Amino acid sequence: MRLSHANAQRLSYLTTHLTDNPNFWHSDPDRHLRAEIFPALTTATGLSEARLRELMLPQFVGTLFDRLHPQAATRWALPYAKRLYAGQRGGAVYCPRCLEEKSGPFLRLSWRLSFATVCPEHQLVLRESCPHCGAFFAPHLNDLGKGKDWSLEKRLPFGWCPQCECDLRGTGEPAGPEELAFQQRLTEALSTGRMAWDHLDHVPALEGFDVMHQVLSLLFLAGPWKAVQDVTGLPVPASPPARPNRTFEDFTFEDRRLLLAGLRFLVSDWPARFVAVCTTARLTRKPLVVNMPVIPAWYDEVADRFSRANGRRPYKRIPLAEHLDLDGIAARRAQATKPRERRRWEVLWHYHQQPEALPVARRLGMSWDFVARTVNRYNLYGPDWMNDANRARSFGRRRLLDEAQELELQTYIAASPGKPSNAELQDWCEARIGHRPDSSTLWMYRRGVAHTRLGRRARPSASEATDLFSPRDREDEET
Incomplete structure (x- = not known):
């Protein structure tokens, strides 16, 4: 954008010249760039490829999200306002004071994150749209043409509304200390890879963001929000998205601030407040863990308090026999030559540390029945019988x-x-x-x-039935 302004060229013309792609702005360049584009951008900007990659969202893979799709919606990542979506959905946010810096304004990558609601430098609440006409912040749409000539006006396009050309710079609403502290907590997790959590050791950042995004989805329900509202007095979000499968990123900026305030309340004094709200709202385990591909053990333990097991009796706990200690099981796992053997020892290794079949099954992506059978046979026949389940089939x-x-x-x-x-x-x-x-x-x-x-x-008689695993068990393992 700076190059196009300095050379009085349309932004679309310049990106087409540099990348040989006339549809460059149809996708999100902060998310993904083709490998052949980096040399052209390095030549044009003077920045190395490594430095250019530091200015993109994929740097947060592994801490904020497990993967970043080039175009599909991703949690915690805001879209950027396209021409076809103008007036339908917001995108990046901005700080009015940052856009009037004397050294020259620049766009922060943190403005593309959905939990960013305040500016830590100026301690102001961010904005997502023009205060005059309500158009979403989209500086890449503030281009030459339509009677505009920035080469004569000597101004960068960042601080001007592309719709009404009003000045977006100036003062804003002061941010509260709790809002600033909470955002600082999340920002530090991105840089350190560990997130501070009440009454817990520092949890991995990816697990913390996973759980926070899941807790935010609970606030979309009427029951939990009513329970939080009775204590905090927060108003109801004014413009909830109409989509039934809405996510946190689909809400407007003001509604995201309300939801984050509810999130701060729920994760404080963990897990006492969270359990109290879920109990008042009469939640079950399902909405607490739905759509979570990986459930952290410390969160799964809290969610299990609301498990009703669909009316079934609770799962029976099986004590693990003391054939081997944890180091011995780990050694057997390392010595396993077949994937099925290694999987059984993996089950026993996790079960030795947490002797409950259900959490182990969820953590490893297996059925509860398979974990229970593996533990039962280990207890009954000892470690040597875990090596090969198909031997000694003599009854023929x-x-x-x-x-x-x-x-x-x-x-x-x-x-x-x-x-x-x-x-x-x-x-x-x-x-x-x-x-x-x-x-x-x-x-x-x-x-x-x-x-x-x-x-x-x-x-087969009892003396002939020496096979440990039935054909059904082997089919489960193959599956």
């Missing part, structure tokens, strides 16, 4: 009746004056093999058919 395809006995049975059935009952056939089989077949087996023998070409198979 043993026949219930041999060929001579099957022929004798068919002769007996044919010679009987009437159809023999199941009880009579069971007595006949028990006298010869010591086993009373079930009705399905007898049905097959009456009709002269067999389960396989080798005949109907017998059930």
